Amino acid sequence: MTEPLTIEDLSAHYGKVQVLEDFSLQIAAGELVSLLGASGCGKTTTLRLIAGFLEPTSGRIRLGDQDLTRLPAHRRNIGLVFQNYALFPHLTVAENVGFGLKQRGIGGAERAARVAAMLERVELTDLASRLPGALSGGQRQRVALARALVIEPPLLMFDEPLSNLDAKLRVGMRAEIRQMQRANGTTSVFVTHDQEEAFSISDRVAIMQAGRIMQFDTPETLYQRPANAFVARFVGFENLIPMRVVAREGESVEAEAEGGARLSLSQAEYGAIPDAFVLGARAEGLLVLPPEAPGLPATLGLRSYLGRAYQYLCATPAGPLTAQGPLGAPQMPAAAARLQPLAAQCCILAPE
Amino acid sequence: MKQPLHPLLIAFAVVVFFFLVAPLVIILGAAVSDTTFLTFPPRGISGRWFVKVFEMAAFRRTIVTSLQIAFLATGFALLIGLPAAYALNRFRIQLPHWLSTVFVLPILVPEIVLGFSLLKSVQVAADLPVFSTLVIGHTLIVLPYAVRVISASLSAFDFSMEEAAVSLGSPPLKTFFTIVLPNVRSAVIAAFILAFITSINDVSVSLFLTGPGVSTLPIQILAHVEQFFDPVIASVSVLLMLLTVGVMAVVELTLGLTFLAK
Ligand SMILES: Nc1ncnc2c1ncn2[C@@H]1O[C@H](COP(=O)(O)OP(=O)(O)OP(=O)(O)O)[C@@H](O)[C@H]1O
Numbered sequence: 001m002t003e004p005l006t007i008e009d010l011s012a013h014y015g016k017v018q019v020l021e022d023f024s025l026q027i028a029a030g031e032l033v034s035l036l037g038a039s040g041c042g043k044t045t046t047l048r049l050i051a052g053f054l055e056p057t058s059g060r061i062r063l064g065d066q067d068l069t070r071l072p073a074h075r076r077n078i079g080l081v082f083q084n085y086a087l088f089p090h091l092t093v094a095e096n097v098g099f100g101l102k103q104r105g106i107g108g109a110e111r112a113a114r115v116a117a118m119l120e121r122v123e124l125t126d127l128a129s130r131l132p133g134a135l136s137g138g139q140r141q142r143v144a145l146a147r148a149l150v151i152e153p154p155l156l157m158f159d160e161p162l163s164n165l166d167a168k169l170r171v172g173m174r175a176e177i178r179q180m181q182r183a184n185g186t187t188s189v190f191v192t193h194d195q196e197e198a199f200s201i202s203d204r205v206a207i208m209q210a211g212r213i214m215q216f217d218t219p220e221t222l223y224q225r226p227a228n229a230f231v232a233r234f235v236g237f238e239n240l241i242p243m244r245v246v247a248r249e250g251e252s253v254e255a256e257a258e259g260g261a262r263l264s265l266s267q268a269e270y271g272a273i274p275d276a277f278v279l280g281a282r283a284e285g286l287l288v289l290p291p292e293a294p295g296l297p298a299t300l301g302l303r304s305y306l307g308r309a310y311q312y313l314c315a316t317p318a319g320p321l322t323a324q325g326p327l328g329a330p331q332m333p334a335a336a337a338r339l340q341p342l343a344a345q346c347c348i349l350a351p352e
Numbered sequence: 353m354k355q356p357l358h359p360l361l362i363a364f365a366v367v368v369f370f371f372l373v374a375p376l377v378i379i380l381g382a383a384v385s386d387t388t389f390l391t392f393p394p395r396g397i398s399g400r401w402f403v404k405v406f407e408m409a410a411f412r413r414t415i416v417t418s419l420q421i422a423f424l425a426t427g428f429a430l431l432i433g434l435p436a437a438y439a440l441n442r443f444r445i446q447l448p449h450w451l452s453t454v455f456v457l458p459i460l461v462p463e464i465v466l467g468f469s470l471l472k473s474v475q476v477a478a479d480l481p482v483f484s485t486l487v488i489g490h491t492l493i494v495l496p497y498a499v500r501v502i503s504a505s506l507s508a509f510d511f512s513m514e515e516a517a518v519s520l521g522s523p524p525l526k527t528f529f530t531i532v533l534p535n536v537r538s539a540v541i542a543a544f545i546l547a548f549i550t551s552i553n554d555v556s557v558s559l560f561l562t563g564p565g566v567s568t569l570p571i572q573i574l575a576h577v578e579q580f581f582d583p584v585i586a587s588v589s590v591l592l593m594l595l596t597v598g599v600m601a602v603v604e605l606t607l608g609l610t611f612l613a614k
């Protein structure tokens with residue numbers, strides 16, 4: 001029942017505007033994958049292509065060993081949950097949930113039993129005979145979920161299903177979706193532009209930009225080892241410092257940033273360092289040291305208290321950077337300091 | 353707590369009400385007058401002018417013709433208007449802006465001109481029978497109402513519901529009937545009533561298109577008024593009103609109820 005989804009070189013356009021270009025993605029059976037990206041990057045378009053509401057100009061979509069590319073949408077057997085729920089306003093909750101079963105010719109007692117069991121699972125049994133107009137946002141979301149799940153599809157897709165809920169409900173529903181998806185082992189695609197949501201719910205996340213996948217990996221890898229500057233910025237590496245190597249001696253590398261400031265980095269800690277690279281560092285990966293210490297020379301600016309450390313906006317010859325210093329020694333604004341990267345919280349990226 | 357109404361507002365409402373209702377009262381009064389000429393207030397009460405209407409073959413015939421044309425024209429207008437309104441809204445972004453205007457054009461053209469051009473092009477040039485030309489003409493004048501009313505309702509329709517149904521396994525055409533249509537039901541009923549009333553009351557287009565042996569009720573009324581000035585006119589007008597109200601009630605009840613019972 002659970003199937004892998006394979007998307008190969010998919011391209012699509014609206015009119016003359018190319019929205020997806022050579023988009024490829026392999027999702028393992030039972031895996032939940034999120035598409036994460038800024039508004040307009042093509043997430044919904046990808047879902048619509050998989051669902052069959054939009055025809056690709058080229059490429060293939062396969063679910064298990066079935067080729068979906070030319071199959072009409074109503075025969076694809078995909079469970080869809082929409083951002084605005086898209087419940088049928090003239091049908092009761094039970095009729096909404098039973099709609100897919102009815103299309104499959106499942107009638108009478110069996111349909112009623114399966115609808116009842118599903119309503120029980122999403123805790124909506126009491127509301128079975130209500131119309132969607134008389135439900136709260138969270139309840140509508142549950143109906144939408146039940147309606148997609150009850151047909152036991154081999155593939156589930158969610159388009160920003162939680163964005164219309166308040167923060168607390170969102171976290172709760174997120175866990176619920178994940179639990180049901182795990183329990184059924186249904187291959188799933190989840191669209192969101194909320195990084196925390198994507199990372200917390202997914203096995204793997206595809207970070208998208210302008211119709212292309214920038215990196216497809218587990219949340220852990222994305223967070224610690226972004227593959228390029230775009231992903232690094234996306235997952236919160238505030239400091240991206242372009243550098244070039246000026247000297248090498250064994251594992252030790254001497255690199256120069258714009259403005260002439262130098263850092264010595266060890267390939268034992270950072271891995272291979274190419275001649276030109278971008279040093280990516282989160283604020284907590286750039287340590288504020290006294291001006292005598294080695295590191296990038298900086299002038300401290302605005303200081304903010306974070307609880308576990310102080311954070312400083314710094315002016316450096318290589319541009320403005322964000323760094324952190326220990327609580328014991330708050331530094332005054334305009335003080336001179338050195339910034340030293342901590343290898344464990346930094347990454348070496350290809351130049352943009 | 354009730355907010356007191358301003359006396360001027362009440363006065364205004366009364367005046368408007370009077371203007372709306374007065375003609376109905378006058379016609380009803382004139383229709384039951386026991387005189388041989390039109391008069392109001394009625395002198396004496398009698399139903400004989402209603403009986404007279406049905407004794408006159410011309411009226412009997414035109415009532416039937418008018419009903420036939422109104423039903424056919426309304427039916428055609430809905431058959432064309434419903435898919436048109438659907439397409440205009442469903443594919444709004446892909447379609448050129450001016451397209452929705454095309455469906456309102458017949459409202460902009462003076463009906464007299466429309467009738468005349470239909471006479472020239474359809475009846476004379478294409479040599480169609482009078483009855484068919486009348487149906488075509490009436491379909492044309494009621495189509496804008498059908499498209500407009502149904503379009504207004506569809507513009508608020510969320511087409512992702514349709515996609516939801518399709519993803520659940522419902523073929524597109526079936527989805528139209530099970531998901532789209534029930535949600536624009538009241539608009540379809542409203543369009544039916546509006547189109548029907550427009551057709552059955554039409555004079556200007558029918559004036560050109562009626563021909564030997566085939567006429568509509570309003571045209572027959574016109575012809576009668578040119579020769580006589582008796583209360584038959586008032587009675588037939590009352591009948592026309594009752595007919596309209598009756599059709600509205602029947603449509604509302606049957607369509608409304610069958611849709612509710614689903
Ligand atoms: N029907 C359409 N016609 C023309 N262009 C469209 C259409 N739908 C989307 N687009 C364009 O295609 C691009 C991708 O849109 P898409 O809806 O896939 O973005 P998204 O990633 O889902 O964004 P969001 O997070 O805002 O939902 C956008 O630039 C958008 O303007």
Ligand SMILES: [Mg+2]
Nearest residue numbers: 043044045159
């Ligand atoms: Mg979207």
